[in-house]
Amino acid sequence: MSGFQGHVPGSRDYRRLLVGLFFGGVATFAQLYATQALLPQIAADTGSDPATAALTVSASTLGLAVAVLPWSLVADRLGRVPAMAGGVIAATLLGAAAAFSQDITVLLALRLLEGASLGAVPAVALAYLSEEVAPRHVAAAAGAYIAGTTVGGLSGRLVSGPIGEVAGWRWGVASVILLCAVAAAMFLLLVPAARGFVPGRMRSRPGPSVMSRLRVNLRSPTQLALYAQGFLLMGAFVAVYNYLGFHLTEPPFALSPAVVTLLFLAYLAGTVSSPRAGAVAVRRGRFPVLLASVAITAVGAALMAVPSTIVVVVGLVVFTAGFFAAHSVASGWTPVAAEPDARAQASSLYYLGYYGGSSLFGWLLGVVFTTIGWTWFVGSVIAMCAIAAMLAWAALRPPRVS
Template sequence: MNKWTLAVLYAATVCGISSIYAPQPLLPVLATHFGVTESTASLTITATMLPLGLAPLAYGFFLDAVPAKPLIAASLALLALCTAGLCLAPDFTWFLAARVGLGLLVPALLTAVMTYLATTASAASLRRVMAAYIAVTVFGGFFGRFFSGLAAELLGWRIPFVGLAVCLGLGAALALWLPPDGRAAFSPMRLAHAPQVLRKPGFAATYLVVALLFFVFSGMLNLLPFRLARLEGGYSPLRAGTMYSGYLMGIIACLTSHRFARPLGGPTRTMALGAGLVIAAVAVFFLPSPTTLFGSVFVLCSGMFLAHSVAPGVLNGAEKAHKGLVNGLYISFYYSGGALGTYLPGLVLGRYGFGAAAGTLAAAATAAALVAARLDVRAFPGDVAVK
């Protein structure tokens, strides 16, 4: 796979991920603009993540029968239209409807890109390519939030969405020039293969770990702007966007995770360590200080993406035939956990306060750590010797 192809795929991924998270640092602004409560404004993120948790499985089946390339181009073009539509929404209902549209389209893009990479990369480079892909998704999460906060602070809340729409449209044009993917190497998918994949040793447990961790991750970052508003210095879009700088530590975690796997005893132990860091991040997040709030995001991203960066590689390496389904299931579990995380902790916060919300997040992180710790390294043979 040449560098130009990787650059187009990775740039498309950054734009797609950015479109999910761009509203997050703007939640208090959106609540004021549309005249809704904080918990209702949080539905802006839930509305996109909920379809993200349901649609990828269908796309996974689809991608085992058709090439990924046209789906990448089409999804980018439609994402550009939906993102531009956010600027024109006359009320919050229309804004949410556009966000639901984004949630239906982003999994098409992400599943297609993951499948394109998995079917085109050589066996020797697969894990490195997938780890780099995860690092790119991390950068997309940071860029979407930071760019949104910066642009909104300087030019108004609509400008971030205009900029993203232009980038998505350009990505759609570039995707038309991608070479074909390696579709011929894989067998057709049947519905009965889904439980077969889930029954493979370690697969269901790995999916559960990433779902629980992303529940915590999404819950903390969705609460961040509202938490910031209650601390010294208060809230502004730029200040909230800057708080997501911890994402940069997530990129480092993704690019170095393979180095941790060997001394730790394999990727399953790496996932357990990541879950432990997420538990620590929850404890620090709820301390009443802007400095500790800022630091907690670095710890959170280190743990989350340490686990997240190794999981897709071992799953794709252990399943030789149905890459589309494996990746569709992964994204489905991942974002189902995230969708619940964007809503439930906020609901608990509104009714019972920050202490109860912290307890909810800590319980989910602890469950993820326990499941990861019980994963047998033999579930993914050969992964102890990750290089």
């Protein structure tokens, strides 16, 4: 390990690392949001309102949010790759059980446990990247990894939606789990063993305590501002994708569920924007790219307030591109800005905020939508983007060079 400087683009292990994490992202994010394209069917089948049906998404993201810190400790002790592998395997088994649960309470409980298992990959992947990739290329590699997670989220929604409309939402979820089982197998086959990190069980001397690793991150204004980006922007993002389908099935749009499912193709905008943002951040700096991405997200949200299908679709594409660009920069920035011994905890705290925001605002903005309407919902999303930008400006702006 002492002479290891990190994998560089063009090397065999660099390619294996990115492709392996790509499949890990598919296995994670396809099943994390497997029910999102099926929320109207779940609501109808269970007699629930939109906010209650959306708990099937919030339960999994809540489980993930709670589990990311424990997974970071497992990864510090046992190793990065073993932790991710164990989480992906457990989540796939729990997802298979959830697909055929007959009771809404059991479904929510299994989705909670599934999300907790899925926490292994987001808790560890970016710390693993920052340790295994040459420092100059970490931002670009993180962007490529985030692009893979968008493909996972998109594939889960596009697979579950059409199958769920024909065969019922349970078979829609089951089809996603089959996809994830294949992706998990590819992840286990491809991802290389860590060379830039020594697990705690193999060290002659223990490193800093857990509390000290958490404390050093929670006392850092830079880290707190980055966590706030994930909390606010992910909360807005998940809420839009949770409730836009309900909005578009109502007048004046009256779109069918099959057409609404196709809107998830907007995820491809994130597949393009996230690696592009990482590459631009390498040349221009992370801060201006982050701020511009948050602004683009807010513009996209504003367009979705217009009562025109075409304008809403354009707004969704712009919103999605901006969000994933911002997430790519903020998530990749987090472990780089952390102390070396606290990188896994820094990434985990980022994802704790990220999925905590998803769970909270994925439900709370549903209450806004169902009680006072879509316009106020969009206004809330724009306000969250504005707060994220102000916090970034206050804490992440680089010092002026005199």
